Amino acid sequence: MTLDATKTGAERAIGVVALVLAVLAPLLFSDFWLNSILTQALILGIGAASLIFLSAYGGMISLAQTGLMGIAGYALANMVTQRVPGGETKGLLLGWDPMLALVLAILLTVGIGLVFGAVASRSFGIYFLMLTLTYTVIAFLFVGSVTLIGGFSPVAGVDRYTPGFIGDIANDRTRLYYIALITAGFVYLLIRYLIRTPFGISMQGIRDEPVRMASLGYNVALHRTLAFGIGAFVAALGGVLYAWWFGQLSPTTMGLDATIQLLIIAVVGGLRRIEGAWLGALAFIWINNEVTNRIPSDGLPVIGGTFNTIIGFVFLALVIVSPDGLMGLWDRMWDAARRRGRPPQVDMETPEETAMASSS
């Protein structure tokens, strides 16, 4: 058996074990861990997956994904919550059918994503990054300033109004966990499928050589716009789940901190492999929880600070040791093993070059 086949086998085995653990999680973990750590990791992982999808296969590092998640969540929250005695107090409180609201929230987010994508489709690198950051800032300020849809106060009670097939997730949090797990699985398979389609392959071509792809007749801007729309769809799924999980939405859920957090999750997990989204989310949330519980709020001795300090160090160390995040660490381990049995010149090649050489 070759080393690559061994690696693939090991990854599949780990994947199966992770899936089994995930399915059995309600039996293994406390309610808090299931609800606040694992469910949150699955949901933020979906958000990070939308970012990694655009980055890994489209060459677009988007900071708009948090904003798009927030738009989906806010749209849903405003459409489903109701003005009843002892009920909610903020937002439009339209009281619409939850199924209709769910579909409209996702469609609205995808529509906005396509518009955002179309505007940004001709920008690259740092300009693309800044433009997408602007989208999130616009979304943040919009929901914060327009008090009709909530303002800076929370729009609450979102988890009490869900479509029939979703059920009572406000009281049955295990149900919400499984819904998040199924959605995460769907997103993973969807992205894996998409990158193998002609569209996905041409996206990867545009990622590597946009000028060459344009000269071959591909509409680069359209491809990038559509990819952004797909990213918005995935982000919308994450946003809806986030609204159900959190139960209430306020602008800070799509603020600058949240945007940076999603980027950190993606980078910690690894910007090149979609699995990194959930690995990064789990690592980020787990570290956050441990630090909050274990370190006094007035900070660490000498260096001060709390979670942001710790995650900052982790981020820094990871970027130095493995720019491709935790998934990159895994790949590097296998690359190192491979190098032991290869001639020295293989070391000169990047993993991409190695992959291209082996496929050609």
Added chain:
Amino acid sequence: MKVGRWRLLLPLALLVVGGTVATSGALATPAQSGEVKVAIMTDCKGAFAFGYEVDTAGALAALSQYAGAKPKNKKKPSAGITGGTAGGKSINIVGIGCGDETPALALKETRRLMNQLGGEVMIGPLSGDEAVTIANWAKANPQKTVIIGTAGSQDPTMQIAPKNLFRYHGDGAQWNAGLGEIVYKKLGWRTAALIGDDYSFPWTSAAGIIADFCGIGGRITKRVWTPPAGGDYAPFIRQLPAPDKVDGYFWLVGGANTGAALTAFEQAYGSVKASQHSGNLFLFFLGNFATVAPKLIGSYMGGFGTAQTGLKTKKANTYVKQAGKWYPGVADVNDGFFYNYWNAAWALVQGLNKSNGAVGAALHRALPRTLKPAFQVANGGTLRLDSRRQAIQDQYPLQIVEGTDGKPAALVAGYVPNVDQTFGGTFGPNKSAPGRNFPPCVKRKLPWQGKVQVVKNGVITKQFIK
């Protein structure tokens, strides 16, 4: 990196992760009995970060006073307590929540304290939107108990009002009762504009002023709301009518931002005239003492349900002595942040004693519907909760004066007995929560109209404000 290093690093990493998971409560564990798990929720970041030790001091001092606990460190309340029993059960402080006044972090911290660490009772939070968030959380967690620390939004006990949530102090509107009448009568204001932050607490705070000022015949000609993040106030100040177009201004800008807002006002309209400016408690506190207050000597402002500069009654004097001994020099016991957390913890001890340490529904039934806090004078000094478990509390409008040391000081100027949350029907559970445009400016008879008593040198006189 050589493979050899991985052989060392991987097991090490797995050991760290495994060890942390094993000790982190990740795996399901049964609940302990024989103790009551209490969480304190306050802020350690953002505009109210100063409240972390002050709020904690208030709650833990009361537990020390009434439940036999002892501070671990008299200079640092967040170090916690040892001992302490109520209703035959020991009190276990499971954690002190660290919010930043945002709903998102408040909910996250609440879940950590109450769901992960197993808190059964929460004392907190500190600020308005946090309380809205936690009230909604409380509704979904009816077996838990929340006693609000010192948050001033109306919604938690008016529109949301879950049965497991209690508040032993006024909301932001109640704190401002009497202020409108004072500026109407003492300063002759007939028209006013207001400017405030655009979220729950300033809306509630403004609601009290509007109801009071309009109730007696005043008119609010303009309401300007600014993004709570602060920043450049110039464009918002320009939306206010000029000083010659209005009799006065009510300032409801949160935290320490009043200084920046007032500076922008001066840049637009020239020096401020103290008799033309009023506002809520933030006009003086939270860092505005040095920047804003010196310019506003003589101005009237809303209170905090406390006789901030002291009230000369036996009960108030006893409280100052009792509360002040636990964390000397850390917090001013007359300050509402300390006082409100003190009263919340005191009520909890009473409730636990009555329920024999039982929590959940038994504690909800047992928590006192009356309390005798230091600055309550009406009803023989008894504060009552209404049917939505919200305090009906005496209020004390303040005036900024020049202290004996030449520095500005907040002096109690009036006494408004028994202020309830409805303002004579202005607010109600089936009405909108205070917002940008609610309540409307309407003349109406409030229960305390014409009955605001003058307070002189810490003594409530028989005179009414004229």
